[in-house]
């Protein structure tokens with residue numbers, strides 16, 4: 001089975017929303033798209049778990065640490081899931097036949113500018129961070145903020161602190177101005193965990209051609225996302241519609257910089273045939289009909305594994 005890496009799921013957010021739900025129980029809870037069995041069935045070898053605070057939960061460090069605790073108590077206690085903190089942990093997980101789990105923060109809102117909280121989260125395994133969700137926060141403006149501003153002074157300090165700690169920066173939800181400020185300032189490769197091509201589907205959450213080229217030239221990576229409304233305006237969105245984004249990113253030189261960024265458990269509707277990680281084999285089959293096997297292996301997992309192995313600290 002082809003090894004899959006996925007740059008974004010919102011399982012932890014659902015755990016916060018449904019405290020009674022069991023993620024890893026013997027009987028799968030239907031409210032989750034992602035569960036351990038589906039990850040295994042899909043051939044997932046590396047999974048990023050995003051820590052995103054839903055609206056109904058206070059946006060503060062306490063909520064962030066509650067979610068991080070769920071990552072430890074619900075995800076990392078599953079047999080066959082292994083925490084990835086360092087580059088070598090990825091290869092070790094592969095050797096042991098385990099699923100490597102990387103912790104990410106989606107939106108720095110809840111940090112409230114407190115860099116001590118960031119440093120403590122890093123000790124708890126945080127290795128990726130998107131400065132914003134869709135709105136403005138203390139660090140930067142998000143993709144749907146009409147003002148469209150870039151980073152604040154505190155936000156620039158956040159970027160610097162992340163780079164010092166070895167936390168990689170995710171541009172997926174940034175405003176365009178925030179994207180370019182980060183691209184200018186970043187000393188390390190950055191990435192887009194779950195965004196598509198804006199010239200295929202016009203949406204501020206998708207990347208312009210220039211942004212795609214900037215990520216490619218920074219040796220970054222782009223997780224093509226399965227959010228139907230970032231894929232196409234047509235209903236229902238299909239795997240073929242997803243492949244149009246793949247084709248476009250490749251036409252801009254992105255073949256070595258493309259991956260999956262599902263957004264499972266962060267969406268209420270799904271691309272037809274891509275409802276959960278157990279469907280990856282169908283997506284891979286569709287890719288194999290169009291592309292050589294080596295490209296499909298790269299996109300499914302190897303590009304992401306290479307990116308994290310190069311850029312996480314040794």
Ligand SMILES: [Zn+2]
Pocket residue numbers: 106173194266
């Ligand atoms: Zn998101």
